[in-house]
Amino acid sequence: MPKDGTMLNGIQYFIEKTPIMLLDEVMGYYIVFQNEKDLRDIEITAKKLFEKKGLYAKYNFSDIIHVSPAMKECIKTARTVSLTDHTVLITGESGTGKELLAQSIHNYSQRNKMPFVAINCAALPESLLESELFGYESGSFTGAKKSGKLGLFEQANGGTILLDEIGDISPHLQSRLLRVLQERQIMRIGSDRMINIDTRIIAATNRDLVSEVDKGNFRRDLYYRLNVITLRIEPLRNRREDILPLISNFLGPKYNQISDSDKKLLSSYNWPGNVRELENAAIHYNTLSAFPGCLTNPPHSSSEAGKASNSTDILSVESSILKIIMENTQLYHGIGRMQLNTQLKFMGIHIGDSSLRNVLQDLQEKGLITKGKGRSGTKITEVGIRKITEK
Template identity: 50%
Template sequence: MSKIAFIAPDKQLFLQGKEIIQQLGLEHKFDLYLARLNRGIRLAKKLQNEDVDVIVSRGGTAQLIIESKVKIPVVEIPITGQDLAQVFHESKRLTGLPHPKVAILAYRNMVNDIEVLSKILAIELVIYPLKTVEDIPAKIAEVVATNANIVVGGIKTVLLAAEKGLQTHLIRSGDFSIRSAFLEAQKIALGRKFEKERSQEFKALVDYSLEGIISINQERVIKVFNRAAERLLNRSAKEMLGKRIDSLLNFINVETCLIEGQQSIGQVIQLGAIWITFNIAPIIVDQSIIGAIITFQDVTRIQEMELRIRNEVIARKFVAKYNFSDILGVSPQIIESKRIAQEMSSINATVLISGESGTGKELFAQSIHNASPRKNGPFVAINCAALPQNLLESELFGYVEGAFTGATKKGKPGLFEMAHRGTIFLDEISEMDKYGQSRLLRVLQEKQVMRLGDDKYIPVDIRIIAATNKNLLELIKEGHFRQDLFYRLKVLTITLPSLRNRRTDVKYLAQHFLHHYQRKYLKHLEITPSGYDYLANYFWPGNVRELKFFIERLVVIANEKTITEIVLQKYWDDRESAPELANDTVEVPLLSEEDRIICALTQYNSNITQTARSLGMDRSTLYRKLKNYRIEVKKTY
């Protein structure tokens, strides 16, 4: 809470101020003291170490406190013209003279415009200026040697003059002056409170920053030296504060910064066994450079933090980054597959995705997760074929301390635990061994897991999406896959079409990959219609993945700007011959006119002009066919 100290030089002002403070309802904000002149200075210096924001005083006491350089704002109770008029009126009354000779002993802050006022009121005035309290006795002696009728001044002046037998009158302040000073002090205290809060926030930021921070003024004197700077530079703040930076840290050149305001970022220097990187920036106030700030960091620590964060992200940050909009294609087959998958997204049931290698099974799995109510949960993907069988179980279900030789002391949670409230994607589920299959079946049935070496179950809330590029029914017949697990997985199923079964997508996908890799490698190629036909007639055993990587290779190595069928054959030396009898190969019948219009509309986002051009017809013909086939045109963006 803000505190205001009222230092009254006399008892009458003390009581007068106390009453006004009560009238204003500010008792909880004021501390009242009775002290004048030198005692007032000693008191003000003591209050510097206490929770005081403002000092209110009057006359010589206020003047002396200000001149003593006390680090607390001082609000003076002014001696107003009304107060001086009252003094002159009382001087006439006390002396009984219409034009008394008045001697006033005053500090310079007490006698503004007093001479003008004395002439108006027909007072014969002599001013004896005071600089320090020690001046008062000598000035009283001067007054005694004159024929002054009355001496006017502060409490000490009045007391000493009375001892010399002189008639006296004490200068007093009116209630209005005192009230105005108190209200002004309250405003200043509030401003000081905000200033303290900002100062404490800044101090906390500086003290607890992991960066070393040094602040200097224009004279290169160190004003701030935080704890991190102490640790990094192996110097104490007590040793550094108040010293010139160039005399202690001569490897830091601040000349350019202080003179031209130029920043210096990322300088590196070796200090002992560690490497330090530091930055220098100017401190500018009202377009003037008043100093500079230097920040330090331990390069080794930065590298360690980067490695730890990277490992943490790899180990813990399970995020699905693909959505249905990332699955490209305009063929009826892929559009229908996306529609089915989107319907599955909202259902919290196990999904089994079948399809050849390269058809986008994980892409569909991530899209289903991101379109599901579990989208804010983790997406944990594991390739069952990529881990040895002896590690697959421990990775999926985790283990406790001592479960096997080499197990970490604290144990390790499995991927099922990490996928809690999210989705776990088991790719190539057909490669899981029989024991792992039985454990997985237990998870599906009980919704709980048991770590290796443990005797208790851990409940988990997960959705399982499994994928396979093999025929699981054939594996069941051969005894390699559990039938009961198959039917547990086969709740929602989707079979992704191979690229040779959606040949109308080959050109669309090839154009997309071509544009992507041209931007990446800053090259420009153009595939001719015959080239696209050649690509479409290939049977693509690696599906979309194979097409993507071939287009990337083509962009990188081709010298020709125009890619024809002949050029494709030149760079496509690893293409395979289509099998004569492929059980899984289904020839795609020629599309009907209606299907060709729908595909073209999808490819060109329902742009009528582009669609008509691609179909080799004019706009009016296309509109007529749209009407005949009852095809509704909806633009997509």
């Protein structure tokens, strides 16, 4: 919106003044008067449309409950970064609240009246993710809409896009994303025309991207394009001061019913699932007036998160994982990591996302499973089946 304004006949106008150039010489100016009320009405209409489509950020920095120095420093930096248009990379374990921080950055920025679009890059197969991000022209592929489709980068134009789980995208999409970051241009699928975009990019990941770069899984040049400003959210076990304020918020009036021993238990547990797991524990308490059993049977080693939270050793955990994978292996697809972790929790095995990745990587190196991208998921091999049936 133009900044300069003037009053004419009792009406406030914003003024845009643009020079008319001829051979590097200013020949004159053209001036556009815009009624302030009309512009405000357009803003309100656009905001309602964004909210109707879900293209808006719900949370602000004031919604982030914290008392720990680590989170205070993180939010202080995030507030400063919000006032720029720089690309931001948010890192942290699963469940720490990376999208909450991204939404807060958007709402604190000058783009807060424009769309906020978030997409989980690990939740969609490569082909679908590409069409969602970049859009496509009419007739680009079988099943494409006749009118084509606007991609998320275009839908977020003027606002912010959050690329969650950025570490899981394929090499092909990494190269396409690199151009977006370099040139601020996108090309729809089936088109030969570049489209300029004005979209702030926030990326988030629970992976160690430096390690992924060293392994050759993530482009080095893309990493440096993303890593302009990094915000790391510490896991809950490293900021235990935040546990009781968070559980108090989740429980509401019921917080006064929990005993001192329960508070001590909550504060000493490692929370491998971080704030998300803490919120689930609060839901469990609100429903059943008791905390989950995993809190009373914590992992043997309190120095590491993500280990099995019962007496089961790593071999039996691997065996349980193999059995779940075998039960979910079909001809064209297997089981996703999130679904696998959910089934493990139903069995009473609580394992962090990073630890599960390590176990799956070890099983793949042993030739017991194969890990695919997107919907293909993780499938068991003949060797893996023999290992289970031999027991």
